[in-house]
Amino acid sequence: MDNAKEFRNVIPDMVTLPQMFRNGGYSVVRIGKLYHYGVPKEIGTNGLDDPASWEHVWNPRGRDCDDEDKIFSILASPNAKTVLQRGSGNYGGTLSWLAAEGADEEQTDGKIAAQAQQFLRQKHEKPFFLAVGFYRPHTPYVSPKSYFELYPQDKVELPQEPPGNRETKPKAALSNTARAHYGMDEDMQRSAKQAYLASMSFMDAQFGLVLAELEKQGLDKNTIVIFISDHGYNLGEHGLWQKRSLYEDSARVPLIIRDPGMNSPGLPTGRTAELIDLYPTLADLCGLKPDRRIQGTSLKPVLENPDREWNRAAFTQVVFGNKKEAEAVGRSVRTERYRYTEWNEGRLGSELYDHAVDPREFQNLAQDASRANVVEELRALLGKGTN
Numbered sequence: 001m002d003n004a005k006e007f008r009n010v011i012p013d014m015v016t017l018p019q020m021f022r023n024g025g026y027s028v029v030r031i032g033k034l035y036h037y038g039v040p041k042e043i044g045t046n047g048l049d050d051p052a053s054w055e056h057v058w059n060p061r062g063r064d065c066d067d068e069d070k071i072f073s074i075l076a077s078p079n080a081k082t083v084l085q086r087g088s089g090n091y092g093g094t095l096s097w098l099a100a101e102g103a104d105e106e107q108t109d110g111k112i113a114a115q116a117q118q119f120l121r122q123k124h125e126k127p128f129f130l131a132v133g134f135y136r137p138h139t140p141y142v143s144p145k146s147y148f149e150l151y152p153q154d155k156v157e158l159p160q161e162p163p164g165n166r167e168t169k170p171k172a173a174l175s176n177t178a179r180a181h182y183g184m185d186e187d188m189q190r191s192a193k194q195a196y197l198a199s200m201s202f203m204d205a206q207f208g209l210v211l212a213e214l215e216k217q218g219l220d221k222n223t224i225v226i227f228i229s230d231h232g233y234n235l236g237e238h239g240l241w242q243k244r245s246l247y248e249d250s251a252r253v254p255l256i257i258r259d260p261g262m263n264s265p266g267l268p269t270g271r272t273a274e275l276i277d278l279y280p281t282l283a284d285l286c287g288l289k290p291d292r293r294i295q296g297t298s299l300k301p302v303l304e305n306p307d308r309e310w311n312r313a314a315f316t317q318v319v320f321g322n323k324k325e326a327e328a329v330g331r332s333v334r335t336e337r338y339r340y341t342e343w344n345e346g347r348l349g350s351e352l353y354d355h356a357v358d359p360r361e362f363q364n365l366a367q368d369a370s371r372a373n374v375v376e377e378l379r380a381l382l383g384k385g386t387n
Contacts, residue, residue: 003036006048015291017279018053021129024288029119030057032112033133039092040065040140043108060111063102064142071098071140074182074192082183095182095241096140097195099148104205107142109134113206117213132210136203137233139242141195143202151197156190159236161362166239168364170349172328173246173341175320180239193235220260224285227256228275237360244318246332246341246351247361251316259285262303269306272336273299274314313381333382340366340378352378 007014015023022028030049033039037047044061069087073096076082088094104110116132136143166180181189207227214220232250234240243250255273258265276296283290284298302310314334321327328348332341339361341351352366352375365371 004048006050008050008052011293014293016050016053017282018129018131020279020283020288020290021286022053022055024286025126027124027126027128028053028055029128030054030131031115031119031133032058032060032109033135034131037135039135039138040068041092043135058112058115060108060115062108062111063106064098064100064108064140067098067100067142068140070100071096071142073140074184074188076179076182076184078179080183082185082188084188091140092138093242094139095184095192097192097199098140098142099145099195099198100142102144104144104202107144107202109136109203109206113209116210120210120213120217120219132207134203134206137196137199141192141199143195143199147198147202147205148194150201151194153187153190153194156194156197158186158189158193161238161360165362168362169238170343170351172320172330172343172348173351174238174240175328176242176244177234177240181236182241189236192241196233196235222260224260224282225256225258226278226282227254228278229253230275244320246316246318246330246339248334248339248355248359251332251334257281257299257303259303261285264304264306267306269302270336271302271306271308271310272312272314272334273302315382315385331382333378335378335381338374338378340375340382342379342382346379350375 018028018030030053033047035047035049037043043065044059046057046059049057068089068091071091072084072086073088073090073094074082075085075088100107105114112132112134116130119130166174184192211225214223214225230253231243232252233243234245234247234249237249238247240247240250253275274296277299278296279290279294280296281299284300297312301308316332316334318330319327328343330341330343332339337354337356339353339355343349350366351364352371353361353363354365366375
């Protein structure tokens with residue numbers, strides 16, 4: 001499956017996470033982007049939503065959609081100089097940005113936050129499952145000018161990497177940015193990163209409004225809050241930008257779980273988790289029955305004791321190419337210490353990084369004879385697949 005395929009055509013009777021809550025007597029609500037959307041063209045629509053999952057939905061649309069003709073995008077080609085173009089109409093998969101006029105509440109994410117606040121102010125006769133999906137920092141990186149001012153362009157730091165770093169990587173691993181940095185010079189890279197940081201801070205401020213309203217209404221005392229993203233992001237590491245790489249910056253996501261019933265709140269953990277663990281975790285915490293076909297493992301034991309033993313790994317996969325081109329399939333497994341990746345089962349290269357000493361993944365140890373046993377163990381784990 002991919003993010004443009006409607007899962008109901010594959011598993012028609014699947015009980016989704018919100019359906020589980022709905023079946024358990026909860027009011028189930030979606031505001032904004034939860035299932036896949038084409039951004040920005042499908043903002044304000046249902047996108048590839050699953051109607052069976054929700055009782056109520058809201059699809060706010062803000063001035064960022066009306067300001068699209070003002071957005072700057074990079075225009076890159078394999079050999080020519082990369083330049084900026086305004087109003088290209090090509091924003092969703094291209095580095096694009098705008099320091100917008102107007103207030104937070106005029107933007108789509110501002111409207112999403114306002115709708116979530118309004119929902120929390122209502123009288124609730126049933127427990128609720130509220131899914132709030134913000135669009136930013138998805139490209140185009142649009143946020144009010146004040147957020148750009150938090151990150152002066154001349155202060156934006158670019159990744160510092162050893163000479164020849166890209167040459168140590170399998171070619172397939174660099175597929176999403178085949179030309180390093182899309183050919184951008186350092187000033188343009190700083191502009192792109194400034195815009196990303198600005199849109200991230202803008203989204204963070206909107207989420208803060210929702211949390212403040214939750215507390216204001218006294219609902220924080222019995223509400224589990226989870227903050228996640230669907231993927232990480234490259235901002236120039238290894239010459240890569242955006243998502244769809246198997247390096248740490250792209251494959252790792254934020255995961256914060258706040259359960260008012262836990263005995264040790266606010267503690268981090270070094271244990272490894274996957275997004276598919278959320279469904280069984282919430283089922284466990286709320287005493288609900290999940291669909292029998294779900295994958296993943298409840299994280300409740302880790303929430304109760306963040307330092308407990310936890311021998312689980314996380315898996316990530318990416319596919320490049322299409323029917324007309326040779327496919328490059330990358331599969332990666334991450335343990336607490338190592339990341340091991342194979343491209344086309346190793347035929348297009350393999351990678352091993354020791355995060356204990358190399359968290360930025362510069363030194364590929366896959367061919368290091370002293371790590372042969374580690375490679376063998378992780379190759380077997382990768383072959384076994386998701387926990």
